[in-house]
Amino acid sequence: MMLSPLSAFEFKRKNTFIHHLDPRTLLYFVILTSILILQFQQLIPVVIIFVAIIPLLFVARIIREWIVSLKGFIFLILIIFFINVFFSPANNPHPTTFALSMIFRLLALVTTFALFFQTVHPDDLGQALVKLRMPYEFSWAITTAYRYVPTLAKEAQQIIDAQMSRGIEFQKGNFLKRIRNYIPLIVPLFISAIKRAWKLAEAMDSKAWGAAKKRTFLYELQMSPMDYVIIIIITIVFISVIYVRYILGLPAWAEWTLPPELELKEIGKWILGYIVNFLQL
Amino acid sequence: MDNIVQIRDLEFSYGTSRQPAIREIDLDIKKGEYIVIAGLSGCGKSTFCRCLNGLIPHFYRAGVMKGSVTVDGLDTREHPLYEITQKVGMVFQDPESQLMALTVERDIAFGPENLGLPREEIRIRVEEALELVKIAHLRERAPHELSGGEQQRVAIASVLALQPKILVLDEPTANLDPAGAVDVLNIIENLQVQKKITVIIVEHRLELALQSATRLLIMHDGTLVFDDKPERLIEKDITPAEVYGVQMPSLIQLFTQLMDEGHSFSQIPFNIPLAAAIILSELGSARSTSE
Amino acid sequence: MSITVKNLDYTYPSGVAALNNVSLKINKGEHIAIMGANGAGKTTLIKHFNGLLKPTKGHVLVNDIDTITSSVAEMAKIVGFVFQNPDHQLFLTTVEEEIKFGPTNFNFPEEQIQRDMEKVVTFLNLKNLLKRSPFSLSEGERKRVALASVLVMNPEILILDEPTMGQDAIQKRNIAKMIEELNQQGRTIALVTHDIEFVAEYQPRVVAMTEGRVIADGMAKDVLTNLEVLTKTKLRPPQITALAWEIANQKQSFPKDVITISEMKTKLLALER
Structure with a gap:
């Protein structure tokens, strides 16, 4: 899969x-x-x-x-x-x-x-939202979500591989059974996301997050x-x-x-x- | 006066446990040292690192910290985290969780942007950091397009952009392949030699790390059990490092075994060329004097 | 139980060709280490051993079963696969449930599950942790639980992805001991690793890969002392080997194919005379 x-x-x-x-x-x-x-x-x-x-x-x-x-x-x-x-x-x-x-x-x-x-570019989008007076925390959240899509996709694939190797069959059974099948994927993914969020917060605080009242930017958008x-x-x-x-x-x-x-x-x-x-x- | 880090009677326990994660730590670190920390997993190395850059007590507020940590004149309890992080840069084990921007360049700019520096100043710092870790060619890339070793170099660069005097690295090569680990350790050694940055690194690959170390700390059960030059590791009066789960590089094991058999050497080498030179010049003569 | 790889090609849906005409035979009871730089195709190769990936071209036979004709779940009874990160498979509330999950899912008889569980729990020293939540355990303990949840199905072949990555010395020694014991019980062991000092010490058969191809296959002593292979796989020689080369540079007669400490000692003492 x-x-x-x-x-x-x-x-x-x-x-x-x-x-x-x-x-x-x-x-x-x-x-x-x-x-x-x-x-x-x-x-x-x-x-x-x-x-x-x-x-x-x-x-x-x-x-x-x-x-x-x-x-x-x-x-x-x-x-x-x-x-x-x-x-x-x-x-x-x-x-x-x-x-x-x-x-x-x-x-x-x-x-x-x-x-x-x-x-x-998602970073530019975040920047544009800041320019449009959205608080930086929100635009940061949007770009970060975007940033972690490939990471999570990779992780989900690794979890699927690990669980399939234990004999779990995600595609088996009726509709309800299939939803239950995904618990072994969703629980580890969720736990790892929480751990990652914690580590990310540590890393951000270690890079002076929130130091200045008015944050500056390397790139300033210019019309x-x-x-x-x-x-x-x-x-x-x-x-x-x-x-x-x-x-x-x-x-x-x-x-x-x-x-x-x-x-x-x-x-x-x-x-x-006929189909029915x-x-x- | 030239102690850049002073630690007095440090103890910390996380909110979840009464057992202190680290305790009874007294330590002075001089400017420009290269300190390797070793020990079993769970011995308190990570906690210790977090005390150095102020994450403890500022981020882990549920815990209880006793004693004091002073970095470059700042008592970590009395200054906000963002001030301490400009003295002490921290690089973590998992590269994916510390790169938050979508390009390398913007990731490095993250710290200076938080400080609210003028754009020209941010640009200068970004370029400098890119140069220092030799990743200027990666500036436009997204973090997930990089190898583990490259990601970890970006993480180092993004911390350097805050211009710290001390660099703390918590198992920076644990997730890397050998080529990536060598790259990262070379970069770190360069920073210590050329930029005179004080390096404190938790590292399992002693065969690589000890080549540049000026000092080795071994932690066990939350306390410091060894604090000396790496060479002293194999002297007879010291508890063998293996007791604390520290794996001696095979080169050192070889020399220890030769010494056990009655050979003696003028010094203990941590790199291969020196080891070969010592063996060729001293092995035969040592035996002849002992006979 | 043997694994036979015949002219295997694999190309990912994204178009990346990861394996190129790989042929390999792993015999019953063998212990082999697959080494190579990142992106050499090691992980892609072992994912074929239990059918997680199916060949684009060629065949993989596990004890005469072609993996194309078999599901991963069926293969799981023969081939145990332990991944690097235990957090990717632990999801239940107690260690006991976690270990029993696989065999229960396969509807193995209850007495057999109980018996097998007790065996692995003793083997991996997990008895005191059975009622604990996997998430409250240390990293090393979680790794053991993940291994137990695979071993409990009694696989005859065991695949391990980077078992020593990020482990301290004592954990490494325990892992090595476990692998050795499992191998002595007659299990076939294939592991992927970057840890050259580990391989030098335990000396399994070594398969070296670069760019989706096998470039060397033989005894650790031969592969790990072959400069060309090491360069292509971006591996550094074991410290002892590097030392032997350095000495041989100045004393031509010194052997270059030394990888263990004890061997080195013998050779050095011979040098004196």
Whole structure:
């Protein structure tokens, strides 16, 4: 059994235009884009937003990482699709269209966040949060959590190896049994995390933690003229889209739905019934 | 006057146990010494280290400390921890738990940042520390991308950035492979020789550590049972180190056995070239005089 | 019980090739030490001995069972694996539960579990600790509990990862004594270690690895005194060997393949005459 790290949101050092932007600019981008995405339930506008984000992945040269990480979301996508198609309220005449737009919504959100986390160094993020008046202790906690993800992943793998070697089978049994199976992983992991936290606190205190009222930083974030240009562009786009959505109203083509014969609800119900029978749930 | 550490009648017990972890410790340490501490696990070495940099009493507040520890003129009970840590740098056993930033450079900057130093000063200190432990090429790397030996060098550098006069290391090579251990011990020796930093190190690998040691302390059951030059270890009037669980380097064991058989040597060597020279020049003649 | 490794390749899912055409036979009752620098593939290799990793190419046979066809749990009855850090496997509230966990999980008969437990508890001197919580014990004691929880399943092959790392002299001596006794009981022992002085003293068969390949396999006396092998594996020679080399530098006749203190003494005394 192997644990694979969640690579979609892992920072990779690269030398691109986007990587050089101030984290605050990118944070602004993530927040406004997410708000925009959540304004739409119609398929066409969501797809347009999604497609508009893709070129940024090319600029940041993370398209390959993104495609690889999308594989990790296939299961989630299938679940969203099935739930929305088969359990949508009876008054929704276009469940498949709705399901598709929910999927593109998810993809657009994931892509936006992936763009952020892959291009912003976690230390810079912490720094940005301090600049945005968050207390240093909080931003420190966030970067430290991030710092210890690989360490904990490695440790979890070592515990899994040790326990499997004693004959523990994590994947065996029904659902409840499987949850119980994980106790031999979770207890040692938890205890070791507590021990590590203690050691970390000792090390921090040994490096003058809390000495000065006002802490200084080796790197100070600095907004460049380019950051301001980007922020203005993001703002204009955001206001325009909101204006179209709520004041002008969406044009008819934006409300396009799949033709009724492509709606999967009836076929799907039959498939689902078959699966349920098969599994004897 | 040139005692940089003065310890008087030190005793400490953790809150969880009434039995003191260390007791009856009186000790003076001169500037520039290289002190190796040995002893069984659980003999109080780690506790002793924590008394030197002020973690005891400031971090372990539940415990009871008696006696006094003075480092570079500061009584550790009367000064806050962050003041003491600028005199005494502490490196721990587990490298993963003492590196908290996401790059080497920022990890080294952590201490000076806490002090609120101006950015130019932080930069100077970071560069200096990177140079001292020879890791400038690693500055952009994340801690989990480094080998154990490299991680431990980063830990040393991040402590040096506070510009301490004393460096305390609690089993810094216990988790390392031999190549990593040699690297780390070489760096430490360099700091003592070139920067005149006083070194106090807990180390099991005596065959490596004793080569540079000016003084050896052996602890047992919370007390100091040996405090002298390493050479005196094998003299007849001293309880053998093995009694206290200290493993003699095989080189020393060899010399001890030869002496048991009636040979005598002008000095006890802790490094190989010297040992070879002594054997070649003295072994034959020693026998001929004894016969 | 023997282990046969045939043309083993292993590549991690991340793409790192860790083992490259490794072939090796460990016979029943042998005691072998696998040595090499970090990243040489030692740990990857021993994880194949109980099927934690399955070969990318080639085969690993444990007593004629191909590990590909067998689960790690099944292998656990034959191959005991003791990891470096005991904290990675202790999770129960008493030492007794911890030791009984493995055999109970396998539904071994109750009398047998009780009997085997008493045996390992006596062997490892854990009798007084049975009712204690593993977390209240010292590091050395926890290591013994972890070992007991593996030995109680009566594995015929025992794999140890860095058993002496971070241990003091007395703990090391105890570990060596235990290994020797287990070996004398007929168990096959394979351990991974960096501790060259330890290996020089107890002299198992030594397998040296570099970059995923076996570069030397033979008696400790031959492998540990081979400068080329030591350089490639980033190991330092045992102190005694280093001394022999230094002397041989000046006195050509002096033998270079000395690793133990007693041997050195004999050679030195011969030198005088």
